[in-house]
Amino acid sequence: MTETAEVVVVGAGPAGLALACALRLHGVAVRVVDQAEGPATTSRANILHARGVEVLDRLGALGDLPGRSAPSLVLTTYIGGRAAIVTRFGDAGAGTPRPALVLPQTDIEGQLRARLAELGTDVEWGTTLTGLVQDERGVTAVLDGGRELRAGWLAGCDGSHSTVRELAGIPFPGAPLTDQWLLADVNARWDLARAGGHGWAHRDGPLFAMPMPGGEADDRWRLMAYLPGAKNERLTEPEILAAFRRLVGERAGLDGERIRDAIWASVFRVHRRLAGSYRRGRVLLAGDAAHIHSPMGGQGMVTGMGDAENLAWKLALVIQGRAGERLLDTYQDERRPLATEVLRNTSATTRLQIGDGLLTRLLIAWVLAPLGNHPAVQRRATQVASQLGVSYRRGPLAVRGSLLSPQRRLPRPGRRPLSADRRQRSGDRVPDLPCAGADGDATRLHAELRGRWALLAAGDAAQACRSEAGTFLGERLVVLTPDGWPADEVWLVRPDAHLAWRGRPGSGGLTRWLRGALRHGRAQA
Structure with missing residues (x-):
């Protein structure tokens, strides 16, 4: 059967x-x-x-x-044996x-x-x-x-x-991008701060050590090292462990004998496909x-x-x-x-x-290292890595330009989220705003998006738009009122926390967006 x-x-x-x-x-x-x-x-x-x-x-x-x-939200990069770049992956902004x-x-x-x-x-x-x-x-x-x-x-x-x-x-x-890398989780006792990760730039390739939860006295580390010239070598776990004991001395000045054992180890190549x-x-x-x-x-x-x-x-x-x-x-x-x-x-x-060329080493030491310590650069690096800035503004479901209602900044819930400093457009991620549910109880937007859409509205507009959107979405729709929300503004938020549509209640725009997106896979004015 x-x-x-x-x-x-x-x-x-x-x-x-x-x-x-x-x-x-x-x-x-x-x-x-x-x-x-x-x-x-x-x-x-x-x-x-x-x-x-x-x-x-x-x-x-x-x-x-x-x-x-x-707590590994700091990465210290060492060049020539000294700490040259300290990257702090702190507040990613964007209201998270x-x-x-x-x-x-x-x-x-x-x-x-x-x-x-x-x-x-x-x-x-x-x-x-x-x-x-x-x-x-x-x-x-x-x-x-x-x-x-x-x-x-x-x-x-x-x-x-x-x-x-x-x-x-x-x-x-x-295609493959590099030769082989070694990777292992090991138990080791070093005088390295466990508040963050560490990376050593070296002419033979980088070495990284990241603290991991577990081990005796919290001494587990993730190690990764590049092996130039190695082509698909089949290394056993003991061979990888021996290589790391050698490499941590050569590239980081650490005592390789302090690596007690490996939890697991592997070899990989970097591909881009x-x-x-x-x-x-x-x-x-x-x-x-x-x-x-x-x-x-x-x-x-x-x-x-x-x-x-x-x-x-x-x-x-x-x-x-x-x-x-x-x-x-x-x-x-x-x-x-x-x-x-x-x-x-x-x-x-x-x-x-x-990169092992002289030009690359000079670029890292004299250009990237000073820039890497700049707060604005670090905030940008954090934002990119976090993927909180991902937007679908240019996608087929986004309403563009003049189709949007007048752009207001988001209400300020205590500390205004970073994304409120730019105009929130169709396709953008919506921050996790504090809201009131239909019963008046305090909640937050993202907690309500578990398999549901959200209408952000206030006053009489809330139920009117709920009826309008419900025709297309059924019962998988929740109405929320963010703190300080204006009565003449309505947002429809997708289950993945991206803004589908924003506009004025009674404009007909909500129905047009839903009809176009659901039937044709494209936003309509």
């Missing part, structure tokens, strides 16, 4: 789990399969920037992760109270699995996708043992070597299945989870018959340009880090 689901998610990493949680919040029936025999035990990525933390919050999956995070989480990826995945279980779905481990067949009504996923799973849609969140992407025939062009398309028929890609890039800047998890949240609400509306399939095309339109930018920025940073 063929099994069924509305959506099959292949891959139980951060992107797949976030997508499954978001779809469940929208009331969609999901099956999550992964070929691994169980959850990963190696830490892999170790930072989730502020945008990803907000996604966890909106999914109800944040839990106690903030209390378990290491949530800093980055410095935790093993395994912890974040564990929290997402727990949330998914609360929502009634478990990961089906040891389940391999071996084939898929599409038709006009859905996808038949062929699993190991010949089992068939029939679904309306299938999402490939199965990483850089994606089986889904290969079976769907979606190209994945790109971007899927030719994020969708082929009823198959969609998210996360590393759609894009891979350098780990510099820790952009992997946050980008993949952003993909998932963007895709989930659009796919849910299509499944529920409230939107046409053209809405799904806006997923690529909004997310692929961001991936392109992430690939470009991380590639440039990687090339700069591994």
